[in-house]
Amino acid sequence: MVEAYESLDYEYALDHDCTTLSRHVFQQLQTFSADAQDLSAIMNRIALAGKLIARRLSRAGLMEGALGFTGSENVQGESVKKMDVYANEVFIAVFKQSGLVCRLASEEMEKPYYIPENCPLGRYTLLYDPIDGSSNVDININVGSIFAVRQQEGDDLDGTASDLLQSGRKLIAAGYILYGPSTVLVYSIGKGVHAFTLDPSLGEFILSSENIQMPEHGPVYSTNEGNFWQWDESIRDYIRYVHRHEGYTARYSGALVGDFHRILFQGGVFLYPGTVKKPEGKLRLLYETAPLAFLAEQAGGRASTGTQDILDAVPEKLHARTPLIIGSKEDVALVESFIQERSRQAIAAH
Ligand code: AHG
Ligand code: MN
Ligand code: MN
Numbered sequence: 001m002v003e004a005y006e007s008l009d010y011e012y013a014l015d016h017d018c019t020t021l022s023r024h025v026f027q028q029l030q031t032f033s034a035d036a037q038d039l040s041a042i043m044n045r046i047a048l049a050g051k052l053i054a055r056r057l058s059r060a061g062l063m064e065g066a067l068g069f070t071g072s073e074n075v076q077g078e079s080v081k082k083m084d085v086y087a088n089e090v091f092i093a094v095f096k097q098s099g100l101v102c103r104l105a106s107e108e109m110e111k112p113y114y115i116p117e118n119c120p121l122g123r124y125t126l127l128y129d130p131i132d133g134s135s136n137v138d139i140n141i142n143v144g145s146i147f148a149v150r151q152q153e154g155d156d157l158d159g160t161a162s163d164l165l166q167s168g169r170k171l172i173a174a175g176y177i178l179y180g181p182s183t184v185l186v187y188s189i190g191k192g193v194h195a196f197t198l199d200p201s202l203g204e205f206i207l208s209s210e211n212i213q214m215p216e217h218g219p220v221y222s223t224n225e226g227n228f229w230q231w232d233e234s235i236r237d238y239i240r241y242v243h244r245h246e247g248y249t250a251r252y253s254g255a256l257v258g259d260f261h262r263i264l265f266q267g268g269v270f271l272y273p274g275t276v277k278k279p280e281g282k283l284r285l286l287y288e289t290a291p292l293a294f295l296a297e298q299a300g301g302r303a304s305t306g307t308q309d310i311l312d313a314v315p316e317k318l319h320a321r322t323p324l325i326i327g328s329k330e331d332v333a334l335v336e337s338f339i340q341e342r343s344r345q346a347i348a349a350h
Contacts, residue, residue, distance in 0.1 A: 019207035028191045045094045050177035075110040083137045087130030112161045123152040127287040133255020142180040144257025148291040149173040168290030168311040176257045188298040214301035217330040218267020222259040230275035234342035269327035280321040289324045302332040306339045
């Protein structure tokens, strides 16, 4: 009898300690259907990409050719880091011959990358930002990868991937990997937001926080105040408000993934508004702002361009940008209230 109880306890402990990512996807979908198998396998591949990137980052300072710039620019006109190229290729490599994903679209590639041999089977597209916060790479500060999964619609016979130019409401799954003191993968398939921590001794992502709920309000505002005089007056109004009221504090890491992760757990708001030179801001809709907006909404928070929900924004091209205000419901609404007030004043003045 005693032995039976002991073995039961042991099983329970194992169960509790070892909820892996692929198992969690099945638990969430409550089926082993072909779609569930696909999604579980896709998440597993993304996790493998995360492990490979985390491994390289953890040794980058000791390796030849891992850090620094490549000397070229990407389609966005931004200087490319060697780690951007490596991480971009890792995602392609893990999905080749997987039968899972027909197209990959990334910040680092002008056009989607097709894996024709996968297309008859895997009618999914992976959209990703291979390294988010690349300016942090060379100084050993946190960076991330952002991903989104969409179902391919139509045959895309002309290879333009025009079906990707739809709103974020089309997302099947989204998430990010944060390469910090530990490597954490956060994902949602539309059933809450869940975090997994990489246990290096197992080489597995293990469930560490389930059904994360973003607080309705938080003390942090996270933005690059160096752009203060480039912003619209309404954003300056908001910043003046938080400067003049108690209970606010600034945090900005230079990597959206890290700043968002803090807000996901502790509340607050991250802003990357448009500037005079770039009215659409800097961040890209399909593989930066929409996936994080999907997570924010799933965790009870919000994401806005200032005038509409990010998830309703429709990109006019693959690398389209949007302003971003994301985080706790109350804090996003506060920023929006300053934008609405200035636009009321502008209408009244006409
Ligand atoms: P990426 O490295 O993918 O180009 O993204 C960088 C983004 C984002 O991670 C961060 O929040 C923001 O750029 C920082 O921009 P600023 O240096 O203009 O503040
Ligand atoms: Mn980025
Ligand atoms: Mn990037």
